[in-house]
Amino acid sequence: MPQVSMTVNGKPATGDVEGRTLLVQFLRDxxxxxxxxxxxxxxxxxxxxxxxxxxxxxxxxxxxxEVEGAEVTTIEGMANADGSLNTIQQAFQDHHGLQCGFCTPGMVMSAAALLKENPKPSETEIRDYLQGNICRCTGYHNIVKAILAASGQETAIAAE
Amino acid sequence: MYAFEFERPGSLDAAVKALQEEDAQALGGGQTLIPTLKQRLAMPSKLVSLKGIAELQGIAQEGDVLKVGGGSTHGAVARETKGIFAGLSLMASKIGDPAVRNRGTMGGSLANNDPAACYPAALMATRGTVVTNTREIAAEEYFQGLFTTALEEGEIITSIRFPLPEKSNYQKFEQPASRFPLVGVFVAKYGDRVGVGVTGASEDGVFAWKEAEEALAGNFAPEAVDDLWVSAEGMMSDLHGTAEYRAHLVKVMTKRAVAAAE
Incomplete structure (x- = not known):
C-alpha cells in the first residue's frame, strides 16, 4: 500500500492509504x-x-x-494556541452562527479562507463565497452576521 | 469506488507514458471525475494525476492571444485574466464554488466536455485552439457532441489559446442547485467578426450561433438579434426547462451578453 506524508495542523502525519482513499477518510479514519x-x-x-x-x-x-507533502489545516487547527476559540469561532458562538452544528467546521474554514482573501467582505460577498457550504438548518442569517463580526464590521444585515 | 493505482508524474513525458497503460485515466482537478468514481461510473486501472506537471501551469498573454495552461484552476483563470480578458475572468469566477474553483482545471473541463460546462462556450466564441502533447485542434473540430471531443486515448491538453477579443462577456442562466448553466452564452467581439458560443442548450453540446454572429458583426447591439429566431429542435429538454424554454434563453442571454460586453 502506498504511503502518504503531509503536515496536518502543524504536525507531521504519515499513513498507509489506497489510491482511492480520500483526504477526508485519511483525516477522520x-x-x-x-x-x-x-x-x-x-x-x-x-x-x-x-x-x-x-x-x-x-x-x-x-x-x-494528491496531498503528499502539503500543509493541511482542519477545524482542529483553528483554535488559539491556549485552546481558546479564535476570532471566527468566537463570532459564531456570539452570534448564534450554528444550530445543529454539523456544517459549522466547513463554514468556519470557508469563512477563514474568505477573510484571508478579502478582510472586509460585504454581506453579498459573504453569501457568494458560501455558495459551496450548505446549512441544512438554513441558519445562514446568523452565519453571515458572525462572519461580518469576525471581520470587525457592523452585523446589521438586511432581512430576507 | 473501485480500487485503482495512483500515480503523480512530474513531467509531461512521464504522464504520457503512464497513460499508455490499459484503462489508465488522467486526473485533472477531479471535481467531476472523483464524484463519477464514487458512483462507480468509471473503473480506471490507474489514475494519473496531472497536478504535479509544471508544463501544464501558467497563464500568459502572447501578443493578441491568451495562453492558459491546461492545469490552470478556475480560480487562477479568474484572478489572472481579469485585466486581459474580462469575459473569461467573469466566467471562471462563477464556476461551481470557491473550493471547486481552487481545484478544478480548464484542461479537465474541456477534456470532459460536459454539455453544460462553461468553458466550451468561450472556446467556441473565440474560435480558440486546444493544444495537446501531439497537436493543435481548432475549437470547431475539437467539440464532437456530449462528453465527446477530438482527443485520442492518452492525449493530454497542455494549453488552450484564446484570440483576445476587444470586448467580451458571458451570461449564465444558472440552474441554482448545480450552478451549471441551464443556458450560457459567451460573446466575443473582434475588429472584423463577432463570436457567439452557446452551452447548456443543444443536445449536440456547445455550438456557435452563426446567424447571431453575422448580425452582430454588422451591428454590435442587443437589438441586432431581435429578428432572429432560435429553433427548439435539437435543444435539451428536462425537468429544469423545456427545449422551447432553452431556445428562448439562448436569445435572451445573447442580448444580455452583448449589452454587458466590456
Whole structure:
C-alpha cells in the first residue's frame, strides 16, 4: 500500500492509504480528526472543507495521495494556541452562527479562507463565497452576521 | 469506488507514458471525475494525476492571444485574466464554488466536455485552439457532441489559446442547485467578426450561433438579434426547462451578453 506524508495542523502525519482513499477518510479514519465532517460526499455541501496549502478544498473531492507533502489545516487547527476559540469561532458562538452544528467546521474554514482573501467582505460577498457550504438548518442569517463580526464590521444585515 | 493505482508524474513525458497503460485515466482537478468514481461510473486501472506537471501551469498573454495552461484552476483563470480578458475572468469566477474553483482545471473541463460546462462556450466564441502533447485542434473540430471531443486515448491538453477579443462577456442562466448553466452564452467581439458560443442548450453540446454572429458583426447591439429566431429542435429538454424554454434563453442571454460586453 502506498504511503502518504503531509503536515496536518502543524504536525507531521504519515499513513498507509489506497489510491482511492480520500483526504477526508485519511483525516477522520487514520488521524482521528473527526471535526472534518462528511455531509453529502458528493462535493456539494462543504462540511468537509479544509485548507490545503492555504486554499479552501473539499476534502471529499481530493485523494489523500494528491496531498503528499502539503500543509493541511482542519477545524482542529483553528483554535488559539491556549485552546481558546479564535476570532471566527468566537463570532459564531456570539452570534448564534450554528444550530445543529454539523456544517459549522466547513463554514468556519470557508469563512477563514474568505477573510484571508478579502478582510472586509460585504454581506453579498459573504453569501457568494458560501455558495459551496450548505446549512441544512438554513441558519445562514446568523452565519453571515458572525462572519461580518469576525471581520470587525457592523452585523446589521438586511432581512430576507 | 473501485480500487485503482495512483500515480503523480512530474513531467509531461512521464504522464504520457503512464497513460499508455490499459484503462489508465488522467486526473485533472477531479471535481467531476472523483464524484463519477464514487458512483462507480468509471473503473480506471490507474489514475494519473496531472497536478504535479509544471508544463501544464501558467497563464500568459502572447501578443493578441491568451495562453492558459491546461492545469490552470478556475480560480487562477479568474484572478489572472481579469485585466486581459474580462469575459473569461467573469466566467471562471462563477464556476461551481470557491473550493471547486481552487481545484478544478480548464484542461479537465474541456477534456470532459460536459454539455453544460462553461468553458466550451468561450472556446467556441473565440474560435480558440486546444493544444495537446501531439497537436493543435481548432475549437470547431475539437467539440464532437456530449462528453465527446477530438482527443485520442492518452492525449493530454497542455494549453488552450484564446484570440483576445476587444470586448467580451458571458451570461449564465444558472440552474441554482448545480450552478451549471441551464443556458450560457459567451460573446466575443473582434475588429472584423463577432463570436457567439452557446452551452447548456443543444443536445449536440456547445455550438456557435452563426446567424447571431453575422448580425452582430454588422451591428454590435442587443437589438441586432431581435429578428432572429432560435429553433427548439435539437435543444435539451428536462425537468429544469423545456427545449422551447432553452431556445428562448439562448436569445435572451445573447442580448444580455452583448449589452454587458466590456
Amino acid at each position: 487514520t488521524l482521528h480528526l473527526t471535526g472534518t465532517h462528511v455531509g453529502c460526499d458528493t462535493s456539494q455541501c462543504g462540511a468537509c472543507l479544509v485548507h490545503v496549502d492555504g486554499e479552501a478544498i473539499k476534502a471529499c473531492s481530493i485523494f489523500a495521495l
